[in-house]
Amino acid sequence: MSAVIDIQDLWVEARSSGGSFQPIVEGVTVSVYPGEVVALIGESGSGKTTTALSAMAYSKPGCRIVGGSITLNGRDLLKLDQEERRQLRGREAAYVAQSAAAAFNPAIRVGDQVIESTAIHQLMPRDDALREAVKLYQRLDLPDPERLSSRYPHQVSGGQLQRLMAAMAMSSSPALLILDEPTTALDVTTQISVLSAFKDLIRGQNTAAIYVTHDLAVVAQIADRIVVMQNGKVMEAGATEQIISRPENAYTQTLMAAVRPPPKSISVEGEGSDQTDDETIVSVDSITAGYGRTETKIVLQDVSVAVPRGKVVGVIGESGCGKSTLARVIAGLLPQRSGEIYHHGQALPHVARRRTRSVLKNIQIVFQMPDVAINPRHRVREILGRPLDLFIGLSASARESRIDELLELVELPTSYKTRLPGELSGGEKQRINLARALAAEPEVILCDEVTSALDTVVGKAIIDLLKKLQANLGVAYLFISHDLSTVASFADHVVVLYAGRVVEQGPLASVLAPPFHPYTRLLLNSVPELRTDWLDGVVASKAHLDHLGQAVDSSKVGCPFFNRCAVAVNDVCNRRDVPLRQMAQGHTVACHLELDALRE
Amino acid sequence: MSAASQVPSGADLKTRFTPSLIIGLVIVGFWLLVALFGPALAPHLESDIVTDMSYAPAGEVGLLGSDYLGRDVFSRLLYGARMTMGLALLVTLLSFSLGVILGFIAAISGRWIDGLMSRINDALMAFPSIILALIVMSALGTSLMIMIATVAIIDSTRVFRLSRALAMDISVMDFVDVARSRGESLWWITVREILPNTLAPLAAEFGIRFTFAILFISALSFLGLGVQPPAADWGVMVKENLQGLLFGSAAALMPAASVASLTVGVNLIVDWFLSRLGGDVSQELMN
Numbered sequence A: 001m002s003a004v005i006d007i008q009d010l011w012v013e014a015r016s017s018g019g020s021f022q023p024i025v026e027g028v029t030v031s032v033y034p035g036e037v038v039a040l041i042g043e044s045g046s047g048k049t050t051t052a053l054s055a056m057a058y059s060k061p062g063c064r065i066v067g068g069s070i071t072l073n074g075r076d077l078l079k080l081d082q083e084e085r086r087q088l089r090g091r092e093a094a095y096v097a098q099s100a101a102a103a104f105n106p107a108i109r110v111g112d113q114v115i116e117s118t119a120i121h122q123l124m125p126r127d128d129a130l131r132e133a134v135k136l137y138q139r140l141d142l143p144d145p146e147r148l149s150s151r152y153p154h155q156v157s158g159g160q161l162q163r164l165m166a167a168m169a170m171s172s173s174p175a176l177l178i179l180d181e182p183t184t185a186l187d188v189t190t191q192i193s194v195l196s197a198f199k200d201l202i203r204g205q206n207t208a209a210i211y212v213t214h215d216l217a218v219v220a221q222i223a224d225r226i227v228v229m230q231n232g233k234v235m236e237a238g239a240t241e242q243i244i245s246r247p248e249n250a251y252t253q254t255l256m257a258a259v260r261p262p263p264k265s266i267s268v269e270g271e272g273s274d275q276t277d278d279e280t281i282v283s284v285d286s287i288t289a290g291y292g293r294t295e296t297k298i299v300l301q302d303v304s305v306a307v308p309r310g311k312v313v314g315v316i317g318e319s320g321c322g323k324s325t326l327a328r329v330i331a332g333l334l335p336q337r338s339g340e341i342y343h344h345g346q347a348l349p350h351v352a353r354r355r356t357r358s359v360l361k362n363i364q365i366v367f368q369m370p371d372v373a374i375n376p377r378h379r380v381r382e383i384l385g386r387p388l389d390l391f392i393g394l395s396a397s398a399r400e401s402r403i404d405e406l407l408e409l410v411e412l413p414t415s416y417k418t419r420l421p422g423e424l425s426g427g428e429k430q431r432i433n434l435a436r437a438l439a440a441e442p443e444v445i446l447c448d449e450v451t452s453a454l455d456t457v458v459g460k461a462i463i464d465l466l467k468k469l470q471a472n473l474g475v476a477y478l479f480i481s482h483d484l485s486t487v488a489s490f491a492d493h494v495v496v497l498y499a500g501r502v503v504e505q506g507p508l509a510s511v512l513a514p515p516f517h518p519y520t521r522l523l524l525n526s527v528p529e530l531r532t533d534w535l536d537g538v539v540a541s542k543a544h545l546d547h548l549g550q551a552v553d554s555s556k557v558g559c560p561f562f563n564r565c566a567v568a569v570n571d572v573c574n575r576r577d578v579p580l581r582q583m584a585q586g587h588t589v590a591c592h593l594e595l596d597a598l599r600e
Numbered sequence B: 001m002s003a004a005s006q007v008p009s010g011a012d013l014k015t016r017f018t019p020s021l022i023i024g025l026v027i028v029g030f031w032l033l034v035a036l037f038g039p040a041l042a043p044h045l046e047s048d049i050v051t052d053m054s055y056a057p058a059g060e061v062g063l064l065g066s067d068y069l070g071r072d073v074f075s076r077l078l079y080g081a082r083m084t085m086g087l088a089l090l091v092t093l094l095s096f097s098l099g100v101i102l103g104f105i106a107a108i109s110g111r112w113i114d115g116l117m118s119r120i121n122d123a124l125m126a127f128p129s130i131i132l133a134l135i136v137m138s139a140l141g142t143s144l145m146i147m148i149a150t151v152a153i154i155d156s157t158r159v160f161r162l163s164r165a166l167a168m169d170i171s172v173m174d175f176v177d178v179a180r181s182r183g184e185s186l187w188w189i190t191v192r193e194i195l196p197n198t199l200a201p202l203a204a205e206f207g208i209r210f211t212f213a214i215l216f217i218s219a220l221s222f223l224g225l226g227v228q229p230p231a232a233d234w235g236v237m238v239k240e241n242l243q244g245l246l247f248g249s250a251a252a253l254m255p256a257a258s259v260a261s262l263t264v265g266v267n268l269i270v271d272w273f274l275s276r277l278g279g280d281v282s283q284e285l286m287n
Helices: A048-054 A082-088 A110-114 A116-120 A126-139 A158-170 A188-205 A216-222 A240-245 A250-258 A323-330 A357-362 A380-392 A396-409 A414-418 A426-439 A456-473 A484-488 A508-512 A518-526 A534-541 A595-599 B019-041 B073-109 B111-126 B129-140 B144-171 B174-181 B186-222 B234-240 B242-247 B253-277 B281-286
Strands: A005-015 A021-032 A037-041 A063-072 A093-096 A176-180 A208-213 A225-230 A233-239 A280-290 A298-308 A312-316 A338-343 A363-366 A444-448 A476-481 A493-498 A501-507 A580-582 A588-590
Touching: A005 A048, A021 A037, A021 A048, A021 A063, A021 A208, A021 A225, A021 A233, A037 A048, A037 A216, A048 A063, A048 A176, A048 A208, A093 A158, A110 A116, A110 A126, A110 A158, A116 A126, A116 A158, A126 A158, A126 A188, A158 A176, A158 A188, A188 A216, A188 A518, A188 A534, A208 A216, A216 A240, A216 A534, A225 A240, A225 A250, A233 A240, A233 A250, A250 A456, A280 A323, A280 A476, A298 A312, A298 A323, A298 A338, A298 A476, A298 A493, A298 A501, A312 A323, A312 A484, A323 A444, A323 A476, A357 A363, A357 A380, A363 A426, A363 B174, A380 A396, A380 A414, A380 A426, A396 A414, A396 A426, A426 A444, A426 A456, A456 A476, A476 A484, A493 A508, A493 A518, A501 A508, A501 A518, B019 B073, B019 B253, B073 B111, B073 B144, B073 B186, B073 B234, B073 B253, B111 B144, B129 B144, B129 B186, B144 B186, B174 B186, B186 B234, B186 B253, B234 B242, B234 B253
Parallel strands: A037 A208, A037 A225, A093 A176, A176 A208, A312 A476, A312 A493, A363 A444, A444 A476
Antiparallel strands: A005 A021, A005 A063, A225 A233, A280 A298, A280 A338, A493 A501, A501 A588, A580 A588
């Protein structure tokens, strides 16, 4: 059996800002056989996407393939002209992009987009193509396959769109499928169904697949072989089992070390310490908040959280659960509808501008996207100097040396003072963000998904830095994340948000151990584990796949999780107000079920 | 405030003098010199009728021939540089100050203030600009000052729309939220956070508006509302000598070419600004 795609000694160059060409992929060799999934993993900038795209003889604008051979089904792609390559894209090799939401045209029905490549290449009549599409929908476990084609993209959920992308790629039965981080943008609960659908489809069609990702735990579920890349070179290549259990290369070992252990396996020493001893710095009490003038868009409902001095409170939930809104309310960026925010027991004005300087100083916020959180026109010196001027007030020379100190604190060279944000990498920008918050010498920092936009290794470095600062400076964090593993490795106290309501909260150890809220259990079970049989095990148990197709219901009556809950009781959970159950000290679960049922 | 830290260091000038910048500077510099010293160098006064021959060919009367009244085109061109560039620059600066300030206020205040200002702006834009100018100036009189004010206000409606949209885009960025969470004043947020990020597109708009101002003023002058004869203005010169094209006279082409070269020069400089500033924030995000 010969390889579907055989990339030998590939060299790709990209035009640098100076105008000269620099190699970004250096001598990469990859081949994929039918029915096989080969994963390309590495940090951003490692050349993994560039390599994957070259399998279609495509290079991004500003890049050019300068050496090597790319053989797809026995033909050397580099010897073909543009028209021949176009003929083959979408027909023999298809591409699934990271963000399905951005890849679908909102004005065209999904059916027509799914069968587009069959229409472009005139492979089959429209009706036949649509019939084939329905079969693909069924194979991808998409709900209501008969009518799905006539929907518009906004009428379909994010996870379903991602599967529709796969359907789009598979509609012309390509020999090679290229998947570029197809589950990175999805919530963990959705990721499972998408992953297993991809896996079944690839096995079923005997397609060769290249899977690009930075997430090793995901790779372990789907890939047969792994190619580890760094700075455009292959560091290590081998069978999945070997790479994850016995990595030989030093860089692969670094990558493996950056993978957080699944929260289930974390043993927290000491039963969750009673946190009432600690002085509360910031607390919110029964906050209700939303956007728009009417009652229609309530994002947070009746949320109460307290941050004790020097502790880390983790807030976890899926996208849209209101966790970022919580940070914005506390920071005074979004006035709440009702409820109060307290700082040392004192109720705060709703809007930041009305707060006293000392309150503003003590509550700092760090945003998710490092690229937009710092003004691209301000130099690092000015970014860090502004909070110093506002809150600390130093002489010119003391200010200068304090900026140096702050840069050292976040482990950046002091020469960065004169740089513009555009001259920094994503991880460096996030460090500047953090340094800016630290400049005010706050009591608490609101961290809104601070590692989500970063690579695993860079993200781990940021978390380590946060831990160090907590230990050295005694600063507290409200740490907001969708990633349970990160929260579990870091937080003292965990708040689980679902549809704008707190469904469970308590000390880390109590939340990670039974009794669970059914949603917490679902989250815990959805975090991919770094072993090859994890996905199959989860899918086989089928326990939490059943109800996940449902959209998040934010109706105000009954339990918000009712329609996705595996153990919900009809007529109780969806009708009556949810009781707040006190478990152990400081541990509460909002659920109708009895304690024994939650323990199972 | 730390104004000192805003001063760009030498390393900042990544894109130094490019050939196109130099061409732009030479053109604009040339016309600036003409505007300054032109009247002193001109062989005749702008109103002097030097020959009784209309549309005399170039070289025969003066350097560039004569116009429809027999005046020296070369002299009028030199005189006109000051009038044309001065007026256009003044009008554009005024319209930009007005439009940008009001546009930013609308974008940042939001709610009903934005609604009110935007609707008034829409109402002004709904009139054809030349008709609007005619109405205002026939009501208030035809002095040069009134014309400058009228044209600046009409032009500022375009600037208002652009700057409001730009400020809206920037004001939802996280770094503006960070500033708000620091308790910064609206003034600081506008001038220090938003304005620097809108400079590039505003500079591009300035180049275009400058050209349009020349054309708009010449149109008004043609209707007798702008520059009053016998004062020379390039726009006026084009309009009054159009007939001459039929007789093969270049009297209308010379001022037209001057406007064109000035436009190219200004836009070359603006382009350099754009590349130096590296585009706006949204472009940076896409990278």
